[in-house]
Amino acid sequence: MKIHQLSLFLENKPGQLTAPCRDLADAGIDIRTLSLADTQQFGILRLIVSDWKRGYELLRDKGYVVKDTEVVAIEVPDRPGGLLEVLKVFEKSAVNIEYMYAFTFGRGDKAVLIFRFDDPDAAIALLNSAGINVVGSVEVYNR
Amino acid sequence: MTKTAGHGLGGFNPVSAPDYLPVPLLRDLQLARLQQIVRRAYENVGHFRKQMDARDLNPDSIKSLQDISKLPFTVKNDLRDTYPFGLFASPMGDIVRLHASSGTTGKPIVVAYTKDDVEVWTSAMMRAFAACGVGSGDIIQNAYGYGLFTGGLGAHYGGEALGATVIPISGGNTDRQIMVMKDFGVTAIACTPSYFLHLLERASELGVDFHDLRVRVGIFGAEPWSETMRRRIEEMSGIKAYDIYGLSEIVGPGVGIECSCQCGLHIFEDHFYPEIIDPVTNAPCAEGEEGELVLTTLSKQAMPMIRYRTRDITSFVEGPCACGRTLRRIKRIGRRADDMFIIRGVNVFPSQIESALLAVEGTLPHYQIVLTREKGLDQMEVQVEVTAEVFSDRIGALEALHTKLESELEHTLGIRAEVRLVEPHAIQRSEGKAKRVIDKRNLG
Numbered sequence: 337m338k339i340h341q342l343s344l345f346l347e348n349k350p351g352q353l354t355a356p357c358r359d360l361a362d363a364g365i366d367i368r369t370l371s372l373a374d375t376q377q378f379g380i381l382r383l384i385v386s387d388w389k390r391g392y393e394l395l396r397d398k399g400y401v402v403k404d405t406e407v408v409a410i411e412v413p414d415r416p417g418g419l420l421e422v423l424k425v426f427e428k429s430a431v432n433i434e435y436m437y438a439f440t441f442g443r444g445d446k447a448v449l450i451f452r453f454d455d456p457d458a459a460i461a462l463l464n465s466a467g468i469n470v471v472g473s474v475e476v477y478n479r
Numbered sequence: 480m481t482k483t484a485g486h487g488l489g490g491f492n493p494v495s496a497p498d499y500l501p502v503p504l505l506r507d508l509q510l511a512r513l514q515q516i517v518r519r520a521y522e523n524v525g526h527f528r529k530q531m532d533a534r535d536l537n538p539d540s541i542k543s544l545q546d547i548s549k550l551p552f553t554v555k556n557d558l559r560d561t562y563p564f565g566l567f568a569s570p571m572g573d574i575v576r577l578h579a580s581s582g583t584t585g586k587p588i589v590v591a592y593t594k595d596d597v598e599v600w601t602s603a604m605m606r607a608f609a610a611c612g613v614g615s616g617d618i619i620q621n622a623y624g625y626g627l628f629t630g631g632l633g634a635h636y637g638g639e640a641l642g643a644t645v646i647p648i649s650g651g652n653t654d655r656q657i658m659v660m661k662d663f664g665v666t667a668i669a670c671t672p673s674y675f676l677h678l679l680e681r682a683s684e685l686g687v688d689f690h691d692l693r694v695r696v697g698i699f700g701a702e703p704w705s706e707t708m709r710r711r712i713e714e715m716s717g718i719k720a721y722d723i724y725g726l727s728e729i730v731g732p733g734v735g736i737e738c739s740c741q742c743g744l745h746i747f748e749d750h751f752y753p754e755i756i757d758p759v760t761n762a763p764c765a766e767g768e769e770g771e772l773v774l775t776t777l778s779k780q781a782m783p784m785i786r787y788r789t790r791d792i793t794s795f796v797e798g799p800c801a802c803g804r805t806l807r808r809i810k811r812i813g814r815r816a817d818d819m820f821i822i823r824g825v826n827v828f829p830s831q832i833e834s835a836l837l838a839v840e841g842t843l844p845h846y847q848i849v850l851t852r853e854k855g856l857d858q859m860e861v862q863v864e865v866t867a868e869v870f871s872d873r874i875g876a877l878e879a880l881h882t883k884l885e886s887e888l889e890h891t892l893g894i895r896a897e898v899r900l901v902e903p904h905a906i907q908r909s910e911g912k913a914k915r916v917i918d919k920r921n922l923g
């Protein structure tokens with residue numbers, strides 16, 4: 337089950353995060369989790385929001401450069417070696433992990449991580465056959 | 480649908496006859512007209528007479544075409560200083576039309592036409608349309624602005640006189656433009672190349688494919704554009720895109736046009752005499768050498784322009800044209816002398832930066848050049864707005880884009896430039912011409 341992540345281009349200067357977050361809040365769109373990847377010059381803000389379609393259109397209409405990417409939310413046992421079990425699934429496969437970050441909520445003894453794969457469909461198939469739980473979109477957006 | 484030619488294409492259009500004048504006859508005609516126009520300006524325009532007197536020149540000093548190089552230049556400021564009517568050589572009773580160009584700063588420049596001038600202009604525009612195969616039977620959508628700007632009316636008169644059907648739609652209202660083009664079976668369109676690109680984008684949003692329309696010719700001008708842009712336009716729309724040149728100070732559109740060879744613009748030099756000079760030393764350029772285009776109106780009555788400095792950079796195309804026209808050709812104008820800046824001793828034109836950005840991104844993003852001086856060394860930063868097309872959610876992809884932009888710039892310019900990726904709309908938009916270069920070097 338793939339979920340939609342919105343990415344925004346931001347210049348790397350103080351206060352740059354505020355504006356898009358406020359725009360989303362004003363429109364009643366909740367941010368489920370966010371992660372910022374940055375270099376000295378610029379940053380990419382990655383967001384999972386409650387209503388990605390409305391969020392995408394809102395941000396685009398506000399003049400941001402915004403991109404919609406399909407990512408995969410994976411449940412990882414919250415114990416030593418938990419992540420390793422997941423990574424091992426991809427070790428010998430042709431699927432690449434472009435990046436990953438933690439979701440802000442977990443479920444009991446499990447953590448939820450967001451993975452960006454170059455081929456999300458192939459990744460999901462591998463995870464399913466390894467018996468690793470892929471978190472559904474309804475669950476992610478509504479959490 | 481196949482794009483069938485109008486009646487004008489294929490056959491020789493009689494209005495083009497002057498384009499094929501044997502060169503010796505053309506030179507004789509030019510000399511006779513030059514002598515007349517210098518006399519007219521000397522006798523009727525105080526500003527010109529003063530400049531001639533100061534050089535000990537009079538109308539009899541012009542004995543050959545080469546003598547034109549003795550004459551004083553006219554620059555844009557001369558038109559501003561004599562605003563509004565100071566350079567007119569005809570009484571208002573003989574003047575039937577006034578146009579004005581919007582200067583980016585201060586007062587506009589006013590230009591005037593007698594009845595004969597309008598006729599010369601019309602004939603030049605007829606010849607321009609004919610050179611790109613437009614004639615009677617064609618339906619021309621004239622999307623140049625009508626009004627004080629010369630583009631709209633110039634193309635309008637030429638098209639009508641040629642016997643084509645002219646739709647005076649003027650600029651703007653893109654959706655209606657597309658509807659008209661489709662419903663009226665338009666075969667030729669005249670507008671700025673950037674507006675045409677906008678039309679193409681909008682048409683594709685509306686699900687209209689230009690390949691299905693009858694439009695086969697575009698006459699594009701009033702701003703510099705590149706060969707790359709031509710290829711893009713032609714591929715996207717299936718039309719033939721022709722470059723037209725003109726400026727209000729000389730007449731308006733119709734000073735020069737490409738023929739079907741699309742290899743340089745023929746200047747209608749029986750009316751507009753071209754020279755190309757070194758913009759710094761003012762010496763004439765050798766054949767094929769790049770310099771500033773200087774134009775003299777050979778037949779304009781109301782407002783003769785003697786050796787007008789266009790600030791447009793070009794060169795003569797050597798040799799005869801395959802189309803058989805004897806009119807000299809200039810290379811398409813991609814840059815203006817005013818736009819050039821010097822950094823670390825290297826001459827740089829914003830057009831070079833544009834071609835580098837275009838090469839990397841496929842389309843031209845908004846950009847701005849910021850020049851600073853740090854520890855006595857000039858620095859150039861090119862700020863480039865990130866577009867949806869090149870944006871990626873992966874840092875690595877953006878860093879690769881950044882590196883690619885910097886190396887392409889260094890390759891094109893021969894010097895290093897810093898690239899800074901900025902957010903959309905970070906660069907201030909201006910009405911009319913974009914401000915491309917911010918020079919902060921003299922402030923500190």
Ligand SMILES: [Zn+2]
Nearest residue numbers: 738800802804
């Ligand atoms: Zn030709």
